[in-house]
Amino acid sequence: MADGAEVAVREVSRQRIVEAAADLLAHEGREAVTTRAVAAAAGVQAPTIYRLFGDKDGLLDAVAEHGYATFLAAKHADARPQDPVEDLRAGWDLAVEFGLANPGLYALMYGEPRRGTNSAAFQAGMKILLGRIHRLAASGRLRVDEDLAASLIHATARGAVLTWLSLPDDRRDPALLTAMREAMISAVTLDKPAVRDAGPAGAARALRALLPEQTTLSNAEQHLLGEWLDRLTADR
Known part of the structure; x- marks a missing residue:
């Protein structure tokens, strides 16, 4: 006791x-x-x-973990959004709004390489983001590979916040944030499901996203099909 x-x-x-x-x-x-x-x-x-x-560095790591936990509490994970692109857009906006509202904390979390990224809260937040990306892929709306999409989304949100915070007040134009968000959307998503377009890459990417959920194929067959789909996805 x-x-x-x-x-x-x-x-x-x-x-x-x-x-x-x-x-x-x-x-x-x-x-x-x-x-x-x-x-x-x-x-x-x-x-x-x-x-x-x-030491002080260990304390700062703990503060960063606290920041990730605070951010995670503000997130909303919708397992079945009506529009996965709008869901991504809303998630990006939420990340940017958090950064603008907490500039010092955000700079600590994202301005230094890998600060606090081993925390459970950071990993849980990443799981929510990867879920959004996976739903885009499964719907045929993902333009790039899932890992690259995650990097692009992170990079644009982080860049938007840190750039905004570096600007003097009279140069902080909200159009900058909108333009960066829409550039990310254009880079990551397709206007229409790729399975309706000519060419195998989009259909292969959508099938690749759903492959782990099927139970018909053996492990060896699933692995082989995964390799073929990866090759088709890369051939664009």
């Missing part, structure tokens, strides 16, 4: 420190997030931070 109580106290202290660091980041900027300032804001001694997080 004592061990359980100690773990609970430790977790409460950890959460209080992370929230204090996130608050300093939001209101005073990155330079304000020092171990001394965070300790004072959280009402703990500085050694507590080192004991719980190892």
Whole structure:
């Protein structure tokens, strides 16, 4: 029982420190997030931070994880959207809106390579994005491979937010965000389902997306068909 109580106290202290660091980041900027300032804001001694997080970099990783969890809580995953393209557009808008509303936190999360990307919240968020992309592929509306689509969506949203935040207020034109979103939509999706178009690539991509869900073929047959479909998808 004592061990359980100690773990609970430790977790409460950890959460209080992370929230204090996130608050300093939001209101005073990155330079304000020092171990001394965070300790004072959280009402703990500085050694507590080192004991719980190892060092300042470990604390920043935890703040990034907190950011991914906050972002994840705002996401809505619709397993059967009426229009998968509009679902993608709405998801992109939500990501950008989060970044604009939380500039310091967003810069920490996405301005540094791989900060916090091993967290469960980041992986859950990626699962939602990959689900959106998979539904596009299954509907024949995906123009590129699923992995490339994920990279394009991430890159444009991240670039849109970081570019916007780098601009002076009088140069922040909402048309920039709209143009970047629509450029992403054009690069990733097709106006009409590819299975209605001439050529095998779109149909192969749609079938490739649904292949793991079928049970008729043996594992060997499924693997072989997957290789053929990958070859047809690449031949465009």
